[in-house]
Amino acid sequence: MVFAHFPNSSDEEDFEFSDENKEELERIVKKYPVKRSALIPALILIQKQEGKISSKAMQYLAGYFETSAMEIWSVVSFYTMLKTNDLGEFHFQVCDNLSCALMGAGKLINFLEKRLDCASGKTRSDKKFSIERVECLGACGGAPCLIINTDYFENLTEEILEPIIVSLEKGEVVAPIGADEVALNLTKESSFASSENKTKTILE
Numbered sequence: 001m002v003f004a005h006f007p008n009s010s011d012e013e014d015f016e017f018s019d020e021n022k023e024e025l026e027r028i029v030k031k032y033p034v035k036r037s038a039l040i041p042a043l044i045l046i047q048k049q050e051g052k053i054s055s056k057a058m059q060y061l062a063g064y065f066e067t068s069a070m071e072i073w074s075v076v077s078f079y080t081m082l083k084t085n086d087l088g089e090f091h092f093q094v095c096d097n098l099s100c101a102l103m104g105a106g107k108l109i110n111f112l113e114k115r116l117d118c119a120s121g122k123t124r125s126d127k128k129f130s131i132e133r134v135e136c137l138g139a140c141g142g143a144p145c146l147i148i149n150t151d152y153f154e155n156l157t158e159e160i161l162e163p164i165i166v167s168l169e170k171g172e173v174v175a176p177i178g179a180d181e182v183a184l185n186l187t188k189e190s191s192f193a194s195s196e197n198k199t200k201t202i203l204e
C-alpha cells in the first residue's frame with residue numbers, strides 16, 4: 001500500500017488569500033451552519049488563486065478552520081480535483097479504468113506521453129502540458145476518454161487527438177468532443193465548435 005505523505009513545505013512561500021478572496025471566503029463560510037463544512041470550497045478558492053494547493057496553504061487553512069494540517073491534507077489527497085503540483089496550461093486527465101482500458105486507454109496514454117514529450121503524472125518543463133491518469137470520468141459510454149482542463153473528449157483515437165494537440169500548440173481554442181458527435185461520424189464540413197470564436201476541430 002502506498003501512503004501519501006504530507007508535502008514538504010521548506011521552499012514554499014507563505015500563503016495568504018488576496019483581499020478579494022478573503023471576502024469571498026467569508027461569504028462562503030456564512031452559507032454553512034458549521035464553519036468546517038466550507039473546507040472544500042475554501043480549498044477550491046485557494047486552487048483558483050494559486051493554481052494549486054501548497055502545504056503552506058494547507059497549514060493556513062488548518063489555522064483558519066482550527067484543525068490539523070494533516071486533516072486538511074487527508075481531504076486534499078482524497079479528491080483528484082484538488083491539485084498540489086503545478087499543472088500545464090493544458091492539463092490532460094486520461095481515464096485508465098476498466099472501460100477505457102479495454103477500449104485502448106493504455107495505447108492512448110503511450111501516444112500522449114510521446115507526442116507531448118511529457119510523462120504521466122508530470123508537467124512539461126515549459127508548463128504547456130501535463131498528463132494525469134485518473135479514475136473513471138463517468139463517461140464510460142465514450143471510452144476511451146479524457147478531459148483537457150474542463151472539457152470532455154470521448155471515443156478517442158490517436159488520429160482524433162493529433163489535430164486537437166496541434167490546435168492547442170497553436171494556442172487555438174478547441175471545443176469538446178462528446179461521444180454523440182463521434183458516433184455520428186461527422187466529416188470535414190462539420191465542426192464541434194459551439195461559437196464562432198472557437199476553433200473548428202475536424203475529424204478526418
Ligand code: FES
Nearest residue numbers: 095100137139140
Ligand atoms: S472507465 Fe473511463 S470513463 Fe468510465
